[in-house]
Amino acid sequence: MQIRFLLRKATEYVFRRKLNFLLTTLVIATALYMLCNVFFMSAKSTYYIYETKQVFSDTDFVNLNILMAEQDSAGYYDNVEWFIHKLDEEYGENAGKYMFLPVNYIQDGMEKRENTLYIDDDLFNLCRVSFHEEINHADDKNMLYGYVCKDKLGDIPVGTILENANLGTKTMVVGYFEKGEKWSSNLLFHSQEAVVCLDDYIVSVMDEAYFEASSMFYTNVYNSVYVRLTQGEHAETLKKEIKKLANECGIKCYVNTMDDLVAEQKKENADLWRAIGIMLCFAVFVAMIGVGAAFLSDVLCWQKELAIMHVYGVSEGSLFWMIVFENLLKAILGVSIAFSLFAHSLNQEDKMIYLQRVVPKLFIGVVLFIICASYIAFRTIWHRRVMTIIGEARL
Amino acid sequence: MRGLFRHLSTWLLLVGIAVSFFAFLNAASIYQQVEYAISEVNAYNYKYMYSISLLNTSDGEKVIEKLKKLPGNIIVTGAYVYLDSLEQYQECEVIIKQAEPLPYMVKVTNEAGEIYVGKEMLEQCITENGEYYISIDGNKLLVAGVIESKKTDVLNYKLLFRENSEMAEQLTKSDAFSMECNSNYTDMKQEISDFCKEMHAEYSSISERYIEVGSQNADEKFYNTITFFAIVNCIVISEFWILRRKKEVLIRKIFGYSDLKLFFLFYRQMLLVSSSAVVAVLLIEACLSRFALIDISIDIQKAVVSVLFVVLVSFVLVLTPVYKAAKFTIDKEAI
Numbered sequence: 103m104q105i106r107f108l109l110r111k112a113t114e115y116v117f118r119r120k121l122n123f124l125l126t127t128l129v130i131a132t133a134l135y136m137l138c139n140v141f142f143m144s145a146k147s148t149y150y151i152y153e154t155k156q157v158f159s160d161t162d163f164v165n166l167n168i169l170m171a172e173q174d175s176a177g178y179y180d181n182v183e184w185f186i187h188k189l190d191e192e193y194g195e196n197a198g199k200y201m202f203l204p205v206n207y208i209q210d211g212m213e214k215r216e217n218t219l220y221i222d223d224d225l226f227n228l229c230r231v232s233f234h235e236e237i238n239h240a241d242d243k244n245m246l247y248g249y250v251c252k253d254k255l256g257d258i259p260v261g262t263i264l265e266n267a268n269l270g271t272k273t274m275v276v277g278y279f280e281k282g283e284k285w286s287s288n289l290l291f292h293s294q295e296a297v298v299c300l301d302d303y304i305v306s307v308m309d310e311a312y313f314e315a316s317s318m319f320y321t322n323v324y325n326s327v328y329v330r331l332t333q334g335e336h337a338e339t340l341k342k343e344i345k346k347l348a349n350e351c352g353i354k355c356y357v358n359t360m361d362d363l364v365a366e367q368k369k370e371n372a373d374l375w376r377a378i379g380i381m382l383c384f385a386v387f388v389a390m391i392g393v394g395a396a397f398l399s400d401v402l403c404w405q406k407e408l409a410i411m412h413v414y415g416v417s418e419g420s421l422f423w424m425i426v427f428e429n430l431l432k433a434i435l436g437v438s439i440a441f442s443l444f445a446h447s448l449n450q451e452d453k454m455i456y457l458q459r460v461v462p463k464l465f466i467g468v469v470l471f472i473i474c475a476s477y478i479a480f481r482t483i484w485h486r487r488v489m490t491i492i493g494e495a496r497l
Numbered sequence: 498m499r500g501l502f503r504h505l506s507t508w509l510l511l512v513g514i515a516v517s518f519f520a521f522l523n524a525a526s527i528y529q530q531v532e533y534a535i536s537e538v539n540a541y542n543y544k545y546m547y548s549i550s551l552l553n554t555s556d557g558e559k560v561i562e563k564l565k566k567l568p569g570n571i572i573v574t575g576a577y578v579y580l581d582s583l584e585q586y587q588e589c590e591v592i593i594k595q596a597e598p599l600p601y602m603v604k605v606t607n608e609a610g611e612i613y614v615g616k617e618m619l620e621q622c623i624t625e626n627g628e629y630y631i632s633i634d635g636n637k638l639l640v641a642g643v644i645e646s647k648k649t650d651v652l653n654y655k656l657l658f659r660e661n662s663e664m665a666e667q668l669t670k671s672d673a674f675s676m677e678c679n680s681n682y683t684d685m686k687q688e689i690s691d692f693c694k695e696m697h698a699e700y701s702s703i704s705e706r707y708i709e710v711g712s713q714n715a716d717e718k719f720y721n722t723i724t725f726f727a728i729v730n731c732i733v734i735s736e737f738w739i740l741r742r743k744k745e746v747l748i749r750k751i752f753g754y755s756d757l758k759l760f761f762l763f764y765r766q767m768l769l770v771s772s773s774a775v776v777a778v779l780l781i782e783a784c785l786s787r788f789a790l791i792d793i794s795i796d797i798q799k800a801v802v803s804v805l806f807v808v809l810v811s812f813v814l815v816l817t818p819v820y821k822a823a824k825f826t827i828d829k830e831a832i
Contacts, residue, residue: 125733132726139718143711150708353746370538371708377534378710381527388520388723392694392730395513399737402506447718481504 108420111411112428113402115311122400123432129396130436131443133389137464138444138456140385144378145459146452147371149295151364152459157286157297159230160361164340165289166492167395168320169354178352179317186320189329191328198225198310201322202261202287202298206267209258213267218248219285219300220308225328229285231300235277236260246273253281264304264484269311290363291325339359348367394475401479403424408483418484426476437465442481501766506741510815513734514814515774518806522778522799524723528716533602535710537647539598543679545569546703547689551674551696560670560696565594567688569680573668578656581632582621588655591665600653605643610641611662615655619643629657635677638662676702730815739763739818746822760819767811775803 116123157163168182189197198432200221207214209407221229223452237260253355255278262275276381284297285305312319331340341357348355358366370376401408441461445453501507505658554560565570571593580587603613607628614622614631622629622640633656641659646652656666668674679688686702693700739746745757754762780798787788 122736124732125729125736128729129733131727132722132729136719136722137724138709139715143715145711147535147708152549359689374531374534374538374708375708377531381531384527385522388516388726390727391512391516392520395509395516396730396733399506399509399513399734402509403737403740 103266107385108424109186110429112424112431115407117430119403122403125394126400127202127432127435127439130393131439133393134436134440134468136385137389138440138460140276141460141464142444142448142452142456145384145455147175147378148376149455149459151290151367153284153296154286154290155216155360157230158286158360159228162331163228163328163360164328164331164337164344165325165358165360165363166344166348167291167356167413168323168324168327169356170321170324171255179320182351183313183319183458185348185353186327188347188351188443189327189344192343193225193329196332197328198222198228199323199327200225201287201308201319201321202303204310205274208267209262209264216264216304217302218304219298220306220312221489222308226307230331231279231283231285231305232281233277233305237276238361239274239276242274243338244353245392246271246307246309247276248273249277249279250275250304251281251283251301252278252352253301254278258304266309266311269309269315270494271309271311273306273309275304279344279462282466288325289360290367390471393471394478397429397475398479401476401483405483422480425480426473429472429476433468437468500615501769504741506738507770510731510734510738511770511774511777513731514771514810515778516733518803519778519782520723520777521727521806522802522807523722523782525562528719531633531710531778532716533629533647535598535708536602537649539707540649540705541646541652542703542705542707543570543600544681544707544709545679545684545686547685547700547706548574548703549674549676549678549689549693549698549700551698552672554672554674557671557674561593561669563696564676567594567678567692568596568683568685569678570595570597570599570678572657572677573674574677575675576664578633579637579666580656587656589658589664591658591662592660593665593668595678596662597679600679600681601732602645604645605642605735607639607641610639611657611659612640613642613644613657613659613666614636614640615644615653616646617650617653618622618656636663662769674698680732683801725739729814731810732817735767735817736821737812739821743825746825750825755824759822760815763818763822764811767815768807770816771807771811775807778804 108346142277160192168185186199197222200219203218204215205218207216220283235249245263248264258275259276260275264273264275265271279300281301283300285300287295287298290296312322329344331337337359341359344357345355347368349359408424412418412421441464445456448456502511532825538675573591573593574808576589576591577586579585582688610632614629618631619629622631623637624630629643630637631640632638642658644652644655689700692698746754749759749762
């Protein structure tokens with residue numbers, strides 16, 4: 103009964119002052135559009151970090167960025183090989199590496215070139231990619247196993263044996279992964295793309311024959327060696343141990359956790375994030391004060407009706423919820439207009455960032471703001487004497 | 498006018514106008530600071546960058562003509578000119594086509610100039626009638642602008658010839674080109690590939706990390722939204738201002754006030770409210786910039802904009818109240 107009364111009164115008011123309702127909705131929509139724009143800028147500027155974190159199933163690891171060999175440093179690659187073997191010995195299944203390579207394969211007598219991501223067996227569960235295995239890969243120990251994107255199963259069906267045209271090793275496709283899966287390219291180190299989409303890749307278990315053929319292939323794993331932390335192990339301790347091992351092997355390398363790299367990025371891009379922060383504050387300030395003032399003036403426009411309702415026995419809470427309902431109605435319209443218009447102006451990739459990173463935060467912010475602004479507006483009129491409101495005239 | 502600020506509605510209107518004016522006045526400079534920060538983070542790179550090298554061409558004019566049809570900014574790199582003041586050769590770049598803004602801040606000194614110079618190269622320039630000139634290969638060239646960077650000095654020694662320069666025209670006689678084709682908006686790989694096939698040139702993609710901020714035309718969206726917001730917000734608040742004065746308007750009407758007279762009355766009051774809002778904003782900004790919280794400066798241009806804002810906004814804002822007041826009738830509205 104009471105809810106029906108509140109809804110009826112709020113709706114009545116909306117219909118009575120259509121123009122004002124539309125204009126206030128327009129103010130909300132414009133302010134939200136501006137906030138969408140600014141929040142999207144902020145989200146996009148850090149999206150590469152978010153995207154990188156997303157490809158890992160957990161970020162409790164240290165990453166090794168082995169420095170390139172200097173000129174006339176003979177035997178450096180052998181040292182790298184020794185170092186990686188030592189890591190394997192020391193950390194066992196917690197250590198692993200990966201590499202991206204375009205590989206010439208022979209499939210049914212035909213040679214074809216396919217991009218391949220080689221991952222150490224132990225590192226597979228560090229990827230968030232979900233692999234669907236249709237043939238048990240443990241059946242044939244002499245053959246490598248791999249996965250293709252579901253969309254490529256027409257060309258390379260499960261069970262296909264791909265022969266490496268250069269090394270002669272064979273890889274059997276034992277399953278598939280869904281379209282749109284990603285893997286880290288350079289883990290926040292200087293690179294054009296933060297992550298690599300695996301749609302065109304064959305993901306295979308690491309082919310050690312490359313390193314046996316030439317230690318030069320270790321250049322492909324320069325920043326893709328990972329050591330996972332065991333439960334209770336401290337990252338700093340692990341970093342120290344690995345640095346010590348690197349010194350023993352004569353290897354120069356950086357050892358970082360994900361947090362180290364994110365902190366480094368924050369330091370490097372401090373000016374940009376400061377500028378975006380100022381813009382965010384500016385936009386939030388303008389939107390909040392602007393919309394707040396519009397709400398307040400709107401509530402003040404029907405304060406006389408509210409006062410009369412109060413005289414007739416409508417409770418304080420009911421009047422407050424009446425204001426909230428009316429403002430929520432405007433907000434729902436404003437949000438729909440602003441969110442959909444802004445989404446419409448984005449391309450597919452940006453739309454995903456917008457939906458993932460901007461919409462939820464803004465939506466929660468809007469709801470909280472509406473309730474707070476309604477409360478402030480309500481308190482502003484509540485403090486005044488009812489008869490003053492009803493009989494107010496100014497000359 | 499007396500007692501104008503006595504009521505909450507006037508204060509609300511003042512806050513509304515002040516916020517709108519603050520947004521309108523500072524949106525551009527705040528956005529620009531973000532743009533400069535992006536350029537620096539991206540080391541003045543573009544999102545899509547290709548280098549093209551073209552050797553032993555017989556018809557430079559045709560090459561330039563074809564290059565101008567490619568999208569993005571086309572810049573000849575690795576050219577050298579003789580700098581008279583230093584008596585040495587200096588590396589320079591020549592713009593063949595500029596379709597997008599340059600990725601660094603250029604403070605334009607003279608639109609008609611031929612060359613942009615880095616901040617440090619100003620020392621090699623001579624000043625005549627307030628204009629900068631630089632002497633290259635015995636020719637005195639008018640400087641069009643100064644390239645500035647806050648953090649690094651990579652741009653400080655830059656010499657960048659503009660499309661309209663004699664240097665750019667001389668390229669038509671050249672038989673070898675080393676260029677960069679850059680864009681922040683479109684990946685022109687296909688166009689470049691076609692061009693290279695036709696001209697027997699070679700191209701390669703320059704892979705540099707590029708942190709992208711915002712969607713395409715984010716700047717335009719930002720300015721337009723702010724302006725629209727500023728206007729609509731003021732109109733909404735002005736409605737309460739006049740609604741509250743319904744009785745006053747009716748009494749004035751009884752005493753013979755015409756709509757025109759009401760208009761001038763409200764316009765005068767609105768001018769006062771707008772001026773107060775603008776002055777308040779300018780004072781707050783002066784305080785903020787004094788304590789270096791944000792990089793906001795107040796100059797003549799801003800002062801002119803402020804006055805224009807006051808006059809125009811007051812005019813626009815007074816239209817709704819006057820329109821509403823004109824419709825108030827004694828038989829409908831009980832006093």
